[in-house]
Amino acid sequence: MKNSIPVTRPLLPDFEEYVAELREVWENQWLTNYGPKHQQLEKSLKEYMGVDNVSLFSNGHLALQIALRALELKGEIITTPFTYASTTHAIVECGCTPIFCDIDPVTLTLDYKKVEELITDKTCAILAVHVYGTVCEDKKLRQIADKHGLKLIYDAAHTFGVKVNGKGIGTLGDISMFSFHATKVFNTVEGGCLTYSDPSLKAKIEAICSFGFEKGNDSAAYVGTNAKMTEVAAAMGICNLRHIDEALNKRGKIFECYNSRLNKINGLQLICQQEDVVTNYSYYPVIFDQEILGISRDEIALALNQENIFPRKYFTPLTSDFSCYKNRFSHGSTPVADSVAENVLVLPLYADMTIEDCNKICDIICEAIQK
Numbered sequence: 001m002k003n004s005i006p007v008t009r010p011l012l013p014d015f016e017e018y019v020a021e022l023r024e025v026w027e028n029q030w031l032t033n034y035g036p037k038h039q040q041l042e043k044s045l046k047e048y049m050g051v052d053n054v055s056l057f058s059n060g061h062l063a064l065q066i067a068l069r070a071l072e073l074k075g076e077i078i079t080t081p082f083t084y085a086s087t088t089h090a091i092v093e094c095g096c097t098p099i100f101c102d103i104d105p106v107t108l109t110l111d112y113k114k115v116e117e118l119i120t121d122k123t124c125a126i127l128a129v130h131v132y133g134t135v136c137e138d139k140k141l142r143q144i145a146d147k148h149g150l151k152l153i154y155d156a157a158h159t160f161g162v163k164v165n166g167k168g169i170g171t172l173g174d175i176s177m178f179s180f181h182a183t184k185v186f187n188t189v190e191g192g193c194l195t196y197s198d199p200s201l202k203a204k205i206e207a208i209c210s211f212g213f214e215k216g217n218d219s220a221a222y223v224g225t226n227a228k229m230t231e232v233a234a235a236m237g238i239c240n241l242r243h244i245d246e247a248l249n250k251r252g253k254i255f256e257c258y259n260s261r262l263n264k265i266n267g268l269q270l271i272c273q274q275e276d277v278v279t280n281y282s283y284y285p286v287i288f289d290q291e292i293l294g295i296s297r298d299e300i301a302l303a304l305n306q307e308n309i310f311p312r313k314y315f316t317p318l319t320s321d322f323s324c325y326k327n328r329f330s331h332g333s334t335p336v337a338d339s340v341a342e343n344v345l346v347l348p349l350y351a352d353m354t355i356e357d358c359n360k361i362c363d364i365i366c367e368a369i370q371k
């Protein structure tokens with residue numbers, strides 16, 4: 001829609017740049033199954049993300065499923081309901097039970113203080129989400145995981161390019177999953193990756209990704225699936241990676257513009273700024289306190305919609321409230337997540353968004369609040 005402002009726009013290279021990359025794919029006559037573009041992107045990502053091991057996939061969701069399968073998890077997984085559908089679906093699809101834990105009111109990530117009380121003799125792992133790009137309390141979660149012999153997995157779909165204490169965020173946890181979906185900071189149209197500390201996982205992860213076949217073996221060693229990244233997708237990743245730093249810079253400018261306009265308004269909670277973290281400015285969520293403001297999140301969303309601006313209510317409803325899960329798994333007590341889901345709105349943010357559009361959005365919000 002012309003003149004409308006969506007919540008995000010995809011990062012796209014110059015068409016000619018992509019065509020040049022595709023020309024090589026045509027010349028190679030190699031379209032999928034770990035071809036040269038796949039290998040090139042994997043190598044570049046290893047460097048860019050500052051990780052020792054990375055495997056690429058056709059999307060982030062299958063990558064997460066494969067992570068849980070490679071770790072042979074069975075039983076209960078403690079997780080957050082304040083996330084995209086994928087996190088919870090991956091747990092259930094692997095035959096595990098999601099145990100919903102509340103989130104911290106400031107970071108909106110899994111509240112480590114509430115994890116231990118949920119651990120039983122069936123607990124096998126913690127699956128936490130670096131939601132909106134905010135980093136989980138890794139040290140605390142690691143301590144709990146080690147104490148109880150649990151795996152620690154991160155849904156890092158929102159955090160491509162984030163650094164913690166100078167290290168790539170993909171170095172945290174036993175396995176981290178990143179999404180390269182079109183709407184994410186970095187995309188391969190559809191795509192994703194796993195990063196992990198144990199190099200011996202590579203062969204297993206990639207076998208499960210390719211119908212369970214290990215290299216050079218005609219008999220499947222694992223119950224596998226098909227989640228391979230194609231050469232066409234990898235070519236897109238190679239192009240986008242050349243421009244990612246510039247895109248993150250541009251996002252940062254919009255992010256700062258929002259901060260400067262909104263940070264003094266009583267009744268708005270903005271995304272938490274973390275020390276020792278280099279962020280990727282992936283989302284700009286705002287939590288609206290209806291009691292202070294006298295206006296609801298939904299009314300503010302409506303005011304923006306009337307001006308052709310389309311923020312999103314990520315993440316409403318909580319995954320624990322999905323109709324497919326509501327009567328199946330115990331919801332648990334998650335008062336913080338319940339309240340955030342009711343009051344949060346993710347404002348538009350993308351690299352090529354203009355400062356004028358950002359100011360227009362802030363004007364509309366301020367006006368709606370003052371009414």
Ligand SMILES: *Cc1c(COP(=O)(O)O)cnc(C)c1O
Nearest residue numbers: 059060061084086157179180181
């Ligand atoms: C996007 C996203 C996923 C899924 O990634 P896909 O690449 O779209 O499959 C998983 N978890 C979270 C939190 C996401 O935002």
